[in-house]
Amino acid sequence: MMRAPSWRGFRVLLLLLFCWTTFFVLTPAKAEPAKSVFVIPVQNEIETGLAATLKHAFQEAKDSGAQVIVLDINTLGGRIDAAVEIADLIRSSNVPVIAYIRGHAISAGAYLAMNATHIAMAPGSTIGAAEVRNSDGEPVDPKVVAFWRSEMTAAAEFQGRDEKLAVGMVDRNTEIPGVKERGELVSLSAQQAVEHNLADGVFPTLQGALQNYGFGQASIQDFQPSVAEKIARFVTKPTVIPLLLILGLIGLGAELLLPGHFVPGLIGVACLGLYFFGSMVAGFAGWEAVILFVAGIILLVAEIFVVGFGILGTLGVLAVGTGVVMAAYDTTYGIKVMLVALALAAVVVAVLFKYFGHLGVWNRLIHTDVQEKAAGYTPNRNLRHMLYQVGRTVTPLRPAGTAVFNGQRFDVVSDGAFVPVGTDVQIVLIEGTRIVVKAKPKDGDANLVIPRLPEEQSDI
Known part of the structure; x- marks a missing residue:
């Protein structure tokens, strides 16, 4: 005998179906992470300071979670060592790099663009002419030329681009049919770069280039170097x-x-x-x-x-x-x-x-005083004839100082006592250039004791 279906079990099934549907309706779908683009300007000369700045910029792009890095290039070149350092940074980056050539990517600028994952160019822009030049006019070392040529070739190989074009940018002796004659350097316009599969396209704006790579709706963050940088x-x-x-x-x-x-x-x-x-x-x-x-x-x-x-x-x-x-x-x-x-x-x-x-x-370390005749100084000579002459002190005698005799200044010493300025003194002893004086009593010469003249001075 067949049993009729239980309405209770049917109601339970309907309740479970309702809860399952409600769960999926109310649970928000997991949103995809917003795409972000980090734009780094590469302007003017490529030198060591720029290399240090780009290291900071690449690290900042990585920390911000950027999905692509754009190098906004407009440069006529610069130093080889700085360009090689920046190229190593581009190659080792876990974030794809787009080189957007806004004006010129000449010499070292072309080398940086060749290392990027993608190359996009603005109308009127150019890329190439990467010949090594010496600023002081001296011949370039062949080793440097060979190194630079190998670096350009390696950059083309790394990104799967035409190696002959890279070599032609460095070596004018390389002939590339349909591109350049021998004796010229490869320098391509934006349209020519696209025709030779060097660039992905010509885009009037950076936004247009990003649209081509699927980042048209991405948020753009511009790198701003600090004042110190x-x-x-x-x-x-x-x-x-x-x-x-x-x-x-x-x-x-x-x-x-x-x-x-x-x-x-x-x-x-x-x-x-x-x-x-x-x-x-x-x-x-x-x-x-x-x-x-x-x-x-x-x-x-x-x-x-x-x-x-x-x-x-x-x-x-x-x-x-x-x-x-x-x-x-x-x-x-x-x-x-x-x-x-x-x-x-x-x-x-x-x-x-x-x-x-x-x-x-x-002037403080070297004694520059000069005893000039106009100031009253006299050269060294026999002064024994001045014995017993009377003069006047012009500086204190402690016991050394200066006195004037007959209008001339002499360095003198007292007989041991202190003699103030303006005191009348008498010469009592002369030994070579050493002049010994004694203060003259205020009441005249009567009480002044004049020593006996030494025998060696008796012939004066």
Whole structure:
């Protein structure tokens, strides 16, 4: 016999279905993390200060959870060592990097773009012409050329781009049919870069480029270098470092010659302070370099006032030079710059010493009084004829002092007693240039005892 379905079980089933549906309706769906873009400007010259700034920028992008980094490039190039350091940063980044070339990516700028995951270009922008050039006009070391060529090739290989184009940007002797003739460098416009699969497209705005890569709705965060980083980037330029060192050393040297004026010393301290500040912010140096430099300055100053037989001065020069070299981004460059700065500063300080040394500390260390005839001084000669002459003191005799005889000034000593200024005195003994006097009694010469003339003086 069949049993009729239980309405109670059916009601329980309906209740469970209602609860299950309600749970999915009321439970919010797990939202996807918002996409974010971190934009880092790469403008002007590529130098060591920029490399230090980009390290901070990449770390900040990683900490903020950015899903892509955009290098906003507009540069005519710069230093090879700085570019290689930045390229290593790009390659090792766990966050994809888009190079958006807004103006020019020439030389080292092209090298940075070649290392990026994607390349996007603005209308009118260019990329290429990465030939090595020497700023001082001397021939470029073939080793440097070979190194730079291999770096450009490695950048193309790393991102799967045309290696011949990369080599053609560096070596003008490479011929690429349809791109360039022998003797020219590869330099591509935005459209040409797209045609040769070097760039992904031409986009008038950064927003358009981000739309192409799927980040059109992403939030954009612009990297803003700190004031300290901006200062460090400027003062660590190869053209600024020598100027800071030269002015700094000249300022300190001038302050020693002209103490109390403060301006040369302030300029010197400011220039050297900027040099070490920039090196520390850029990560080239630590406090040990500053301590060495300050210790060297103290030793040089001590050499002036303490008899050290040149030991303190030598240690001071070594400490100053070591501090400057340690603060430089490259040891060889630091040695060259320090030697040039010392040489130029020595010349300038020597000129200041010659023309203005009498105004400074040297005037306190060197006795410069001259006994001139116009002031009443007479040269050394036989003074025995002055025995028993009467004169007047112009300084107190304690027991030494000065007296005037017949309108001429002489250094004299009393017979032991104190003689005040303006007292009439009589010469009682002459031994070489030593003149001994005795105060003359106020009541005249009657009570003045005149000693017997020694036999050796009897022929006067």
